[in-house]
Amino acid sequence: MQYPEPIAKLIDSYMHLPGIGEKTATRLAFYTINLPQADVDQFAAALQAVKRNLKYCSICGNVTEDDPCQICRDQSRDQSKVIVVEDSKDVMSLERMNEYHGLYHVLHGVLSPMEGKGPDDLNITALVKRLQTHPTITEVIVATNATPEGEATAMYLSRLLKPAGIKITRLAHGLAVGSDIEYADEMTLYKAIEGRQEI
Amino acid sequence: MQYPEPIAKLIDSYMHLPGIGEKTATRLAFYTINLPQADVDQFAAALQAVKRNLKYCSICGNVTEDDPCQICRDQSRDQSKVIVVEDSKDVMSLERMNEYHGLYHVLHGVLSPMEGKGPDDLNITALVKRLQTHPTITEVIVATNATPEGEATAMYLSRLLKPAGIKITRLAHGLAVGSDIEYADEMTLYKAIEGRQEI
Numbered sequence: 447m448q449y450p451e452p453i454a455k456l457i458d459s460y461m462h463l464p465g466i467g468e469k470t471a472t473r474l475a476f477y478t479i480n481l482p483q484a485d486v487d488q489f490a491a492a493l494q495a496v497k498r499n500l501k502y503c504s505i506c507g508n509v510t511e512d513d514p515c516q517i518c519r520d521q522s523r524d525q526s527k528v529i530v531v532e533d534s535k536d537v538m539s540l541e542r543m544n545e546y547h548g549l550y551h552v553l554h555g556v557l558s559p560m561e562g563k564g565p566d567d568l569n570i571t572a573l574v575k576r577l578q579t580h581p582t583i584t585e586v587i588v589a590t591n592a593t594p595e596g597e598a599t600a601m602y603l604s605r606l607l608k609p610a611g612i613k614i615t616r617l618a619h620g621l622a623v624g625s626d627i628e629y630a631d632e633m634t635l636y637k638a639i640e641g642r643q644e645i
Numbered sequence: 646m647q648y649p650e651p652i653a654k655l656i657d658s659y660m661h662l663p664g665i666g667e668k669t670a671t672r673l674a675f676y677t678i679n680l681p682q683a684d685v686d687q688f689a690a691a692l693q694a695v696k697r698n699l700k701y702c703s704i705c706g707n708v709t710e711d712d713p714c715q716i717c718r719d720q721s722r723d724q725s726k727v728i729v730v731e732d733s734k735d736v737m738s739l740e741r742m743n744e745y746h747g748l749y750h751v752l753h754g755v756l757s758p759m760e761g762k763g764p765d766d767l768n769i770t771a772l773v774k775r776l777q778t779h780p781t782i783t784e785v786i787v788a789t790n791a792t793p794e795g796e797a798t799a800m801y802l803s804r805l806l807k808p809a810g811i812k813i814t815r816l817a818h819g820l821a822v823g824s825d826i827e828y829a830d831e832m833t834l835y836k837a838i839e840g841r842q843e844i
Contacts, residue, residue: 450699452691479699486692496654499651509652
């Protein structure tokens with residue numbers, strides 16, 4: 447005995463999503479049957495619209511409806527700073543802070559020899575070209591994640607771009623605001639001491 | 646700064662699903678952008694097909710493409726037994742066991758005064774009518790979950806159906822096969838002792 451075909455197909459589609467196994471996919475599929483028709487139509491339309499209407503900005507690589515993206519088009523933003531991030535979600539996190547008004551560059555990943563990801567697989571050539579054609583940019587802030595791959599990518603970018611006379615900086619490491627020293631790991635504590643500042 | 650509209654809409658749709666919050670929905674939406682076009686088309690089609698092509702069997706209440714469902718149509722199945730379950734997923738679990746060849750009846754929920762769910766909100770009237778019009782059915786096996794609501798529903802059905810002279814049984818409670826007594830909760834142990842059998 448199999449599930450009726452429409453359910454089996456929907457379970458299969460849900461299982462294509464990351465972190466969703468057969469049990470969860472089955473639960474979601476049965477839940478879908480009882481969703482209002484309008485919600486399901488909207489969901490289906492949203493799925494296809496995301497594929498159809500989104501592209502990557504030809505300047506910074508961020509996802510956008512219009513090329514160039516809203517941030518790259520905005521001349522009121524600080525044109526001298528570029529924050530380099532791993533993916534588009536990071537742009538959103540930094541924008542939410544509402545304190546940074548410069549530009550961004552999205553790498554779409556990090557260097558990872560284990561996964562066979564080299565510099566050519568990232569949006570790095572466009573960054574180099576961007577810095578050459580936009581001499582207004584004087585500082586590149588590398589905001590890759592605090593993982594071994596993120597650090598390696600930051601080092602790589604630093605060596606690649608420094609010779610051109612551009613200031614390369616890296617986000618500070620240290621204790622998260624509101625966190626306990628008791629529960630901080632050794633590396634974080636080490637970085638926090640190393641980066642201590644006079645008060 | 647907001648996400649581009651197509652992403653924001655898809656995040657919203659994912660958040661309609663149970664157990665999926667904003668963070669997960671965002672992760673899924675960005676993942677969707679990079680899925681192959683064919684997968685996304687298939688996903689969208691599957692969502693709508695599940696709404697369009699599935700109905701509930703007018704006899705047992707199980708989800709099905711054709712009414713009556715495959716199980717209700719199958720005359721080779723034992724027409725004397727009906728297992729009553731909470732939902733369609735339970736039918737599939739029991740069918741996978743491959744040992745039961747009788748019929749089913751899906752309640753679509755359990756009695757739950759807390760959630761305002763009474764007998765009229767469940768597929769119970771159809772069950773009573775089914776037993777009246779099909780005198781071949783001599784045993785109703787109540788397989789609601791071993792939760793307080795499942796037990797209450799089982800008791801309710803027992804009181805409702807017994808006067809008609811139908812045998813009402815309940816799935817056995819006890820230790821799960823392969824489980825440790827050390828980790829079993831008190832109620833399970835109590836039920837396991839109460840239901841002990843001669844060997």
